[in-house]
Amino acid sequence: MAADIDLKAAINAVSDVVQNRPRPIREFDQIYMKTGDMVMQSEFVANWANGKRLAFIGDGDSISVCVAYLHARKIVDYGPSMITVFDFDERIVGAINRFADRERLENLRAVLYNCIEALPPTKDFECFYTNPPWGASNNGSSVNLFVQRGIEAVRYQGEGMIVIADDEELDWPAEVLYQVQSFASERGFFVSRMMPRLHTYHLDDAPDLRSCNLVIKSRPGNPIGPESVSIGDGERLDNFYGRDAQLRVKYVREKKRLDYGRANESEYEFEIVEREEEE
C-alpha cells in the first residue's frame, strides 16, 4: 500500500461500505473478503485501473464501491474514470446504487445481469475485475464464464484482474489456475502479474483458504473477438456453485428494501421491564 495514505481514514471508509452490504447467500458462493484485505485490495485496484473504465463481473464484496469511495473522499488520489458492476443479485445492485446516490459517486453504477446472458451493449471498458465462484467442482468452468464476460467487456483488448483460490496444500486451486490461464491464453491474454495467497474470507468451513490476484493482459494487436452471446444449457452450468449446485437461478430478487447497517425487526423482540403499579 502506498505509504502516504491515511490508513485510519481508509479503514473507516471501507467500514461504511461493509455496513451497507447485504448479507451473503452461501448457496451462491457469496463469501465476503475480510475488511483488512478489502482496504489493501481497493487501494491496489484504484491504482491499477487509474483513469480507466472498469467493469466488475459480480461484486458481492463491494470492492467497486470501496474503490470509488476512497477516490471520491480523496483518501487515494487515483481511481477508475468509470465503474460498472454486473451482478445477478438485486440486493447487491440496489445497495451499490443507493450508496452511490447517497455519496454522490457519479462514476459508479450497478446493473442486474446474469453471466449466462450476453453482455448488454455498453461503453467499451478498458479493464475488468472478477471474484467469481471458484470452480472447485467443475475444473474452473464457472470462473471461465465470468472471465469470458470480462474479456468481452474489454472487447479482447485490455486487462483483467481475476481473484480466485490459491492454496499450496490443495490440488483443485492449482488445477483451476491452470484451466483459467489456458482459457485466457486461448483468447490472446497472458498473465502479467500473479500475487499469490493474498486475501482471506469469512468462510467458516475453510477459514485458511486464500485467494490470489491473477492479472491478465491482451497481447499486442489482439484482434477483437466474437460478439457476446447467451449460453445454452451447456456443461458449464453443472456444479457451478460447488458439487451438485447447478446454476438455475436467473436473478436474486430483493423482497424488501432493507437498511443493511441496522438489525432487522424480524431478528429481535423486546421484553419489557416489569414495574409494580403505584397506588
Ligand SMILES: C[S@@+](CC[C@H](N)C(=O)[O-])C[C@H]1O[C@@H](n2cnc3c(N)ncnc32)[C@H](O)[C@@H]1O
Ligand atoms: C460468487 S461471489 C464470489 C465471492 C466473492 N468474495 C463475493 O462474495 O463477492 C461473486 C459475486 O458473483 C455474483 N454472482 C453469482 N452468480 C452469478 C451469475 N450467474 N451472474 C452474475 N453474477 C453472479 C454474486 O452475487 C456475488 O456478488
